[in-house]
Amino acid sequence: MAEPRLSIRLLSPGKVSNWVDMITVESASARALHSIVLISPSTKTGSCPSMPASTSASRPESSSALRPSTCSTIPCSRIPTLPFTLRMRLALHPQIVPAVPATSVAQSPTRMYISQLIRQNRLDEAEQKLWSVLTQQPDQSWALDLMGAIRMRQKRSQEAEALFHKAAALNPKDLEAYRSLGEIYQGLGDNQQAIASYAEVVKLTPADRGANVALATLYQQAGQYGQSVEAAERVPTAARPPELLPVLAADYFGLGDASKVPPLIQRVLRQSSLHRGATLEFATVLARNGYAEDAAHLLQIVRPAKPLAEYLYTLARVREAQGQSAVAQELLAQALKLEPKSYNILLDSARLAERAGHWDSAADLLRRADEVAPDRPEVMTKLVGALLKAHRPEDAVEAAKRLVAAKPDDPESQYIMALALAEDDRSEAAEPIARKLVELRPNDAASLLLLGMVQFNQGDVAGARQSLEHCLAVDPQMTDAHYYLAVLAQREGKVDLARGELESVVQANPNHAAAQSALGIVYLQMGETEKARTALEQATKLAPDVSQNHYQLGLAYTRLGLADRARAEMEQYQKLREIENNQLKYRIPATVTASPGPQGHP
Structure with missing residues (x-):
């Protein structure tokens, strides 16, 4: 069996040498003889005896640099005699790129050329050439991967997702398909799907740095701290990127092992000048876990000469942890002026507006966050709630419709839809959704309360009482259920009963x-x-x-x-x-x- 051949192709040789077009390092199984093939672009194509004629025919017409011509062979023993300048150019020049194995020589130039077009953002040209490939070979997984990459750049996530799923089905070892799916789901905020996709990458290549870093981050966000640490530890210490340090710190805090955090702080400080973002995130982790003063000290060390949005955002979170909410709001407002389309700044600004009871402002900020990252369930859920609190039920219903469209089979999305409809005085539309939720989750207090509210609005006194009492049997602390039962009692003239229920409600929740x-x-x-x-x-x-x-x-x-x-x-x-x-x-x-x-x- 012949040994594999590694090719290095020079796409634009003019700036490296006026006579070197391609270098091929071969390993011959019979003689174990290593040689370098030097090809001159100045001679006519088709005269290289060491390359098949089909190679030149399969190359893109626009890439004359890839056309073979005459060649000569130099044994490895003579490699050191090549001019030093040439060897350095060949080693360092950015336009020398790895080629695919010679077993697919006829396809490799097409694939490489399309990849280059995508990197150059020449998406229309790349797509046209991919369609030429897929028309003849519809199950070519690498072509599906590249088409998915184009769709991702075009922000057409659903189409990209379908393409990568098809590529993975055709080739279960397609790392790029799984990796790209992980990126899509992570961008959409669907952490569980993202974890599943990156886990497939790690299953195929356990030491994959990028997939393990992504898994560590996702597991930490999901509160699965032990699994996050395991993923991080699959990356060698020397190879761990700075952004992994705050993830590990959050893991150790989550696992109750804060003694492992101080050594990480020392590493962060050593890298703070080069990796400000990781330092800022580390400060956020410290503040979130009760070390606000340490976080403030760390921020003082990396304080920029001019205000930066990311720095102001982190400082706002630290000030909030120190109990200075008004200062935090002002800092976030300054950060938004510098970066008005920052998703994280918009989301945190909305959260503080909600806490202050400024519901219209919160809804506006959440709408802006939705424009930056459309259809994220976490944003849509918060937006519906803010709109309801702002007494804008019609807008809330429209936002809830989009949430259901994004997650049609999710009971929580259905719950929010029914709640918005009930608030908009559309109980007839809300009632069948609420009943279905109770059927799916018969012992879910929130679903039972929702059904009781809808029945209350419809004047179904007996049905409302039954649902509300069932709700309290499941969770006696549901104050809203006590409230509605009190109103029912009041309307029935049972004033003493209503008074008792309402006094218990306001005692538990004065607001x-x-x-x-x-x-x-x-x-x-x-x-x-x-x-x-x-x-x-x-x-x-x-x-x-x-x-x-x-x-x-x-x-x-x-x-x-x-x-x-x-x-x-x-x-x-x-x-x-x-x-x-x-x-x-x-x-x-x-x-x-x-x-x-x-x-x-x-």
Whole structure:
């Protein structure tokens, strides 16, 4: 059996030498004789006795540098006699690239040439040539891989995913297909699929550096710290990239082995000037795990001369860990001015806006994050929640539709869709989804609560009570279920029962706006006006855009003889009611941010 031949092809020889076109290092099995073949581009093609005639015919016409011509052979013993300058040019010149094994000589120039076109971003030319290959050989896995690479550059992830899956099915040892699938899923935020894809790479090549680094990162993000460490340790210490250090630190913190972190800090400090990004991420890990002061010290060491978005972003996270939320928000705002399309900065800015109760701002930031990285489930889920909190249910429904389209078989996506529909007063559309969820997850408290809410909105008192009581049997701490049962009891005239339920809700969660409002109404019904005032003032503070809170508080002020305050609340009620009517937002509440309708007039 002949030994394999390694070829090195020079794609543009003009700048290296005016006479060297190709160098081939051969190993002859019979004589173990190593030689170098030197080919001159100045002579006519087709006269090289050591190369098959088909080679030149299969080369791209535009690549004259790959056409063989006359050749001469120099034994290895004479290699040192080659001019030193030539040897150095051949060793260092960037346009000398490895060729594929000689067993596929007829295909290698086409594949190499298309790969080069893709690297040069000449995607239309590359695609045209790939279609020529796939028309004749539709199951050629390398061509499918390259077509998938084109689709990835074109941001057509679904098509790229299908191409790589087909390539992997045709060739189960196709490393590039699995690696590319890992990149796609990681970019989409689908960590489990990404882990499965990179695991296939490691199964074929256990020491693969890139796949193990990706696995270590993904496992750490999934909270699988032991597996993350195993993946990182498959990369030799000397070969570990700096970005692996914060991953290992997070793993050790997660495993409760913080004693292994200090040596990593020393390595980070030694590399901080060259690898600022890894240092910043390491500071974030320290801050997240209770070492905010150490993180701040580390950031001081790598502080840039001019503000950089990445640095400001990390500093904001450290300041947040130090309890300085307002400073963190300001730093994030500065970072966004420098990099307005940074996904991570947008996401963290939205999170802090949510924490401050600025729901419209949070929704806007999440929309911008979605534009940067479309259809990521984590963003769409947060966006639906922010829109609901901002009392924009119609927008929430549209966002939920996109979430379901991205993950149609995911129960959580269906749950969010039903919740948005219920908030938009479309209980008839929400009800079958909620029932299906309960069938799939009969002991899931959240699904049972959702169904109870929908039944409540539809006026199905018996059904709502049954679902809500089942919910509390599964999880007695579901305060929203207590709230809806209290409202049912209130409407049935069982005021004492309603009062008990609502008092327990606000004791467990003083910021439950709807429960505070309902409790204030119950206190009014029971003649305890001062208590009603306290509860309704709290409800108005928590949900100032809900007209009924102002209405009921106006009643309480009237009964207390506070005429001016009562008038002000009633005027605010009229303004908000007009807005609600104009926007068709007035409806029976479906979430804790709303409260029951008017219970009477002053």
